[in-house]
Amino acid sequence: MHARTPEQASFAASIDAFCRARTGTRAQRDALTQHGVEAHNARLYAEMAELGWLGVGISPKYGGSDGGMAEMCLFAERTSYGLAPVGGYITTAVAASPYAKFGSEAQKEKVLTGITRGRVEAISISEPDAGSDAAAITCRATRTSGGFLINGQKTWCSNAHFADHLLLVARTQSSGSRHEGLTMFCVPTGTPGVEIRGIPTLNGKEVNDVFFTDCFLPEDSVVGRLDQAWPQLMSGLNSERLLLAASMLGRGRRAFDDAVTYVKERKQFGKPIGSFQALKHRIADLATELECCELLIYRVAQMADEAPDRMLPREASMAKLKTTETAKRVAIEGVQMMGGYGYATEYDMESHLRATVISTVFGGTSEIQRDIIGKTFGL
Template structure:
């Protein structure tokens, strides 16, 4: 596997970096929001992503007939990593999940309605898979969709829907056949979030971010907004989650957190002795740097696998997501330990080690191991699909 990029890839990355330098704005780029920096939740962030769309950088891998350039996936990867490195909004759900599923399975009507808006960044989506009784097990969802004249009536609840309080459309899975086996009988819908039967209630996270419970009360959805075939939603969700596990958990923030810790160790002193001279600390930093390189290479394996014809790189995406997010927790633990008691001070506290980044990272990284499927879910995917192990009972 060739892990190097072509000259045209490097030229594109240079162009992206110049663009980001020209549009640098602390209200758009904020590394202290950690992984949640990707969310396009303010007018300034939406305007910035509109400008990215104006450069024709959104949907570069799409077919030309739908506004794409039929470029290889390396361009999406480089753009997303450059945005993530600065704590900026990323290509995320619209381009990386919704559009790719619509291109593969959506009707002509859905493509014509949504794909141009996604390219221009004129629409934001929330994703509704998790439920109170199902957690990260999408196959266990219970939100009911009952057949009605010309459509479906949805009743039930979703939870941990991060963007529901500002997005326009809800990409939601519901059970349309309660008698079907667990992994069947689920259908994907696109639902406007301003529907009068939808109620959004705030949940505050330990990372100081907002997510939401979403309640459905007789929400009528037209057949026109069914994504793909009725009853095949779980298969579509599984494919989309492969994309989410990679695009929503970029490597660049991990690299940046490593750099912050290493710079602190290089300059700090304990009892008038350089912290960098401590052999235990040196060994710990060396191990973390090694793990960071492993995470980077696992990510590049996903990029390489995506470039091949065939199904999405399911196990590669799960391996990357599992390793990268668990490494992120270990890095956060190390930052707290090495920075000592001062790391308990809140982020942006000037006198705190690393300006309080260790404290915010410690809180955020727990969330990363849950979104896109928990670490336990990733282990099960790898065990079954790559190692051929039987399902547990």
């Protein structure tokens, strides 16, 4: 385990204790998630806000505690390990960064203060024809009297159905390169002309299509500079990839611990199945991989905290790639080791599988992460 400061160790221990008390049993989690359908429970999230945890990466000016990336990763990791249904945290934390760096004072006051009080934010970038190729965005923001009219469709928008605002990226210019002419907007989800439709998935209610039809946004909805969304997006990739990695580290560790508990208790041929070499070696390999993930994540978080404005495309992509692939492997191996029980909804392993299998797709696929890493070597 990576070295933690006394404050970080205390923070992690507090989260673990909270989760044991509030989400420690299957019955508690079922009650909070409508039996696994909902990924986020607003009441539980509000309790965490009251404890001051949701503002860990936000300035005290807006109600936060001014923590760094390491503390944000700790929160994502430990709540994920504790199976706390606070699925709105990752998109909220990622959305906070552009507002903090580029937003107006009014936007910061509204959005960042809201986050510390338990409000959820969402990010709207992907489109039906613009996923990995985000520069292919066609959702249009057209100038009109006093602001902009938005028309187009976004998809795979996590948490839009219970978010306060969408951090929208739309095209405001078509001249120049594909990466030019994109602008960020702050869009209240209740704005006329915005329609949010859920997309059913294996993991319940998480993602949405969002349709914009002559949606009017005033001038002060622009976040940062007009036509400069691309460099603003790039500046926030460290936080997105690291937080996704930290969350999957927590889920992967939970799947690992559940598997170990099972193979110690389950007996076949007169002894625990974990004593068989095939499973013992499998456990050893998975434990080693998870330890590597933890060391990588918190090393990159430390680098980010030491130089907040530094771009870390190679390191952040490595953390996201390694951890999501490892978490998925742990869950798949967990199902295999538990046999039919790993597939049964009576146990948590099948939910670990559903949660981790998509992690190598969202936030930039494993293939895209490998491509980014390769480019940093001049390839």
